[in-house]
Amino acid sequence: MNTVILYRKNHKNGMAEILKKMNEFTAPLYCKPVDADSGKREWPMQPAFQFIVGNYTDVPAGDSTSWRMMPFALCTIPLAPAGGRTLLEVAGRPPLEFSPGGEAILIPEGVRHRISNLAGQPVISLWLHFRLTVFHVFSVFEFFDLPLLYRGDRAERLREKLDTMVRLPKYLNFADSLTLQLSGLAFGAELLAGASCREVCNAKFEKLQRFRRVFETLAQLQPGQPAPSSAELAELVSLSRSRFLALFHELTGGSPTVYLERKRFRDACNLLLGSAEPLARIAEKLGYADAFHFSRKFKLQAGISPQKFRQQLNGSAYHPPR
Numbered sequence: 001m002n003t004v005i006l007y008r009k010n011h012k013n014g015m016a017e018i019l020k021k022m023n024e025f026t027a028p029l030y031c032k033p034v035d036a037d038s039g040k041r042e043w044p045m046q047p048a049f050q051f052i053v054g055n056y057t058d059v060p061a062g063d064s065t066s067w068r069m070m071p072f073a074l075c076t077i078p079l080a081p082a083g084g085r086t087l088l089e090v091a092g093r094p095p096l097e098f099s100p101g102g103e104a105i106l107i108p109e110g111v112r113h114r115i116s117n118l119a120g121q122p123v124i125s126l127w128l129h130f131r132l133t134v135f136h137v138f139s140v141f142e143f144f145d146l147p148l149l150y151r152g153d154r155a156e157r158l159r160e161k162l163d164t165m166v167r168l169p170k171y172l173n174f175a176d177s178l179t180l181q182l183s184g185l186a187f188g189a190e191l192l193a194g195a196s197c198r199e200v201c202n203a204k205f206e207k208l209q210r211f212r213r214v215f216e217t218l219a220q221l222q223p224g225q226p227a228p229s230s231a232e233l234a235e236l237v238s239l240s241r242s243r244f245l246a247l248f249h250e251l252t253g254g255s256p257t258v259y260l261e262r263k264r265f266r267d268a269c270n271l272l273l274g275s276a277e278p279l280a281r282i283a284e285k286l287g288y289a290d291a292f293h294f295s296r297k298f299k300l301q302a303g304i305s306p307q308k309f310r311q312q313l314n315g316s317a318y319h320p321p322r
Contacts, residue, residue, distance in 0.1 A: 043205065044212070045134040049184030053273040053313075054128030054166045061123075064116040067091075068312070071269050071302070073141065074107040075191075076115065076127035077159050084119030090148060100124075104155040106148060106191060108141035126162050129273065129313070132188040135208050136219040137263060140188065143205070144195040154190065161187040207251055210237055214248070218260060223287035227260055265301040268294070272310045279306055 052072055059078075067089075078086045078100030088096045088105055091112035100123055107113050109131070117123045132140045150158055164183050168176050208215075213236045221227060233256060234244035245255065252259045264286055271282045283294035298306045 043209065045205075045208075046136060046212075047140070047185065047188075048131075048133050048136070049181060049188055050131040050133070050270075051165055051180055051184060052129040052131065052270055054126075054130070054162065056166065057125050057127060059117045059123045059125050061117060061119055061121050065114055066312075067112060067114045069112040070107070070109060070129070070313070071266055072109050072129050072131050073139070074127065074129055075104060075158065075162065075187075076107075076125055077104045077155065077162065078117075079124045079126055079159075081119065081121055081123065084117070084121070084123055086123065087114075087116040087118050088148065089114045089116075093148070096149060098149070102151055102155060104150040104158045106146060106150065108146070109139055126159065126166065128162055128166065130184065131266075132184075132191075135212060135215045137215065137259075137266075138208065140192065143201045144192060144197055146191065146195050150191075154193070157190050158187065161190065204251065207247060211248070211251065213237065218256065218263070221260070223264075223285060227256065230256060261297075262301070265298065268298055268306070269302075269309070272306055273313055282306075 078084070080100055084100050086098055086100055086103075088098075090107070097118070100119075105115070134140055161183050165180055165187070168180055172180060214233050217228060217233065217236065230245055231241045233248075234241045237244065239247070248256060248259075254262070268282060268286055271277060271285065275282075277285075279291040279294060283289075283291045286294065288294040288297065295306055298309070302309055304312070
């Protein structure tokens with residue numbers, strides 16, 4: 001017995017000595033001190049891309065989206081015919097008119113706009129409704145000043161990434177899901193490349209970091225599950241209830257109750273556009289008492305009924321050759 005213990009002890013000491021020698025040998029070759037400066041000290045933010053709905057659509061001559069404001073971002077690329085004209089109108093900005101084929105349009109969520117086909121024939125449009133968020137719910141477009149139009153090589157790179165995503169099947173396996181997420185994040189990086197960060201960005205982001213546990217807790221709530229009280233959420237960030245509510249309102253524009261209702265509204269939009277489920281089933285999934293209650297709450301947020309929202313934003317699909 002003593003011999004076995006002694007052997008194990010010597011063996012352990014011997015392996016430690018071998019590892020020490022190996023480290024002494026490899027350190028000068030592969031772990032030079034300068035390598036410490038090549039690391040990145042990033043801000044953890046849980047960036048996420050969400051594909052809501054997208055496709056190729058045949059837009060009739062003279063067609064217009066009408067004025068609208070959506071709860072998610074839009075990227076659309078009019079592709080054909082050559083020589084056609086597209087008109088982009090955004091509230092508070094001069095209208096932009098351009099020819100299809102060389103421009104990608106970006107409309108962040110909450111921006112009132114209208115897109116019209118001025119050509120005398122149908123235009124094929126590649127488009128995507130999506131979200132690009134940090135901390136589960138905050139749009140990255142809140143932090144950057146971005147152009148409405150992308151041209152040239154950047155527009156082409158955006159088109160390639162959009163095409164990859166919309167061509168994926170409806171029901172994704174593991175590989176397809178990974179392709180979608182990686183393509184979506186690369187698409188977001190292309191949109192943000194060279195964009196200037198707004199002055200309030202760093203100050204707001206530091207507060208968001210502090211509230212990360214709060215947003216993670218709220219993001220994990222299931223429909224119908226009781227939400228934590230304001231006092232319980234305040235404890236997560238070591239603040240008094242009054243101070244917590246003041247900072248939460250500063251960051252989100254409302255109380256935790258308002259925040260969760262907005263989240264439920266966004267989930268409703270996803271289900272309306274990404275499925276053909278009846279309103280009663282969607283209401284049940286989201287924890288509403290019935291379809292009538294769901295429709296009333298949805299109209300307060302969107303200004304239109306769920307049925308009309310689904311009709312307006314689900315265009316007729318045009319599928320290009322594969």
